[in-house]
Amino acid sequence: MQGRSSIGLGNVVGSSISNILGAFSLGLLLFPEHVVIFDRSSKIYAGALFLVTSVFTLLAYRSSLDFTGGIFFLVAFAIYLFSMGSAVYEGFLTAPQEDEDEEEGGGGNPRQADVAEVPEQVLRVTIFSSTLQVPPSESTPLLSPNPRNSTLKRRSTLINDIKENANAQDVTKYRLSYHLLMFVVGLMALSLSGYVLSHSATTLAIDFHLNGSLVGMTILAFATTLPEKLHSTLEGVRGHSGMLVATTAGSNIFLLTLCLGILFISQGEGDDSTDLGQELLGFEVWAAWACSLVLLLIVFIGGRRWMGPLLLGCYAAFIVSEFLVFRR
Numbered sequence: 001m002q003g004r005s006s007i008g009l010g011n012v013v014g015s016s017i018s019n020i021l022g023a024f025s026l027g028l029l030l031f032p033e034h035v036v037i038f039d040r041s042s043k044i045y046a047g048a049l050f051l052v053t054s055v056f057t058l059l060a061y062r063s064s065l066d067f068t069g070g071i072f073f074l075v076a077f078a079i080y081l082f083s084m085g086s087a088v089y090e091g092f093l094t095a096p097q098e099d100e101d102e103e104e105g106g107g108g109n110p111r112q113a114d115v116a117e118v119p120e121q122v123l124r125v126t127i128f129s130s131t132l133q134v135p136p137s138e139s140t141p142l143l144s145p146n147p148r149n150s151t152l153k154r155r156s157t158l159i160n161d162i163k164e165n166a167n168a169q170d171v172t173k174y175r176l177s178y179h180l181l182m183f184v185v186g187l188m189a190l191s192l193s194g195y196v197l198s199h200s201a202t203t204l205a206i207d208f209h210l211n212g213s214l215v216g217m218t219i220l221a222f223a224t225t226l227p228e229k230l231h232s233t234l235e236g237v238r239g240h241s242g243m244l245v246a247t248t249a250g251s252n253i254f255l256l257t258l259c260l261g262i263l264f265i266s267q268g269e270g271d272d273s274t275d276l277g278q279e280l281l282g283f284e285v286w287a288a289w290a291c292s293l294v295l296l297l298i299v300f301i302g303g304r305r306w307m308g309p310l311l312l313g314c315y316a317a318f319i320v321s322e323f324l325v326f327r328r
Contacts, residue, residue: 010216020291021315027236029308036303045249046299053292065277070264077257
């Protein structure tokens with residue numbers, strides 16, 4: 001952060017708070033249903049975030065946010081990537097479809113248990129309309145049409161279906177390449193906007209004689225999490241509760257592991273990294289931990305629409321308290 005590491009540290013912690021109180025709350029507020037039910041994958045993501053935030057809080061409480069702590073955060077990020085990648089590959093993070101009868105029955109029929117253990121095999125078959133045979137009904141004519149004309153008509157219908165299927169595959173490939181291009185363009189735009197925001201935040205901190213952590217915790221954190229707020233809003237309107245939690249938890253884990261690790265390692269061994277860790281206030285650390293706990297509870301008990309405005313009010317109170325009560 002251009003020689004102002006305190007701004008970067010405040011941005012990381014403030015963004016983790018803003019993602020829950022300012023972004024996740026918008027998804028709950030705009031969710032089409034009054035009660036939001038989260039699947040098993042969402043609970044795993046929320047639990048992983050709570051574990052990471054608890055470790056961060058423990059290290060901050062023990063004044064261990066330094067160069068060694070940065071190495072620990074990078075290792076934790078590598079473990080997180082490997083664990084989540086393995087879970088996705090094994091299908092553990094997919095939505096469960098459990099059979100309640102098997103769970104309640106306990107010692108059922110062994111033949112049924114053997115059948116249940118056989119993995120499901122998905123057979124992908126494309127059925128064209130020309131190959132369907134419709135049984136006769138009251139409206140079916142008594143005399144069948146000319147067989148030759150029927151064969152030609154069925155053959156032309158089959159050719160049209162094959163062409164439509166090929167065109168659909170071409171459209172899918174086009175959409176994939178288009179979205180990949182838009183992803184790269186969006187990533188470059190975010191990188192450029194991040195540089196502009198960091199430069200502006202540094203200038204504001206110097207001109208108004210504000211602490212770097214305060215600026216990063218409030219102004220910069222609110223600005224850098226605008227993409228998360230927009231994404232949470234869209235996912236909430238569409239009713240995608242799983243994506244809503246995955247975006248929030250994934251962003252915070254990324255911030256509290258990789259970003260913190262790079263930030264503290266860049267300070268090197270010595271007093272610089274130790275002094276940087278002491279820039280945080282106990283109120284801010286516990287606020288980040290409390291937010292992860294709130295997210296965990298909401299995911300496990302189910303979300304309600306009224307929780308959205310409540311979380312937004314808590315975020316507004318946090319910003320006001322940073323400027324009026326804990327101004328440094």
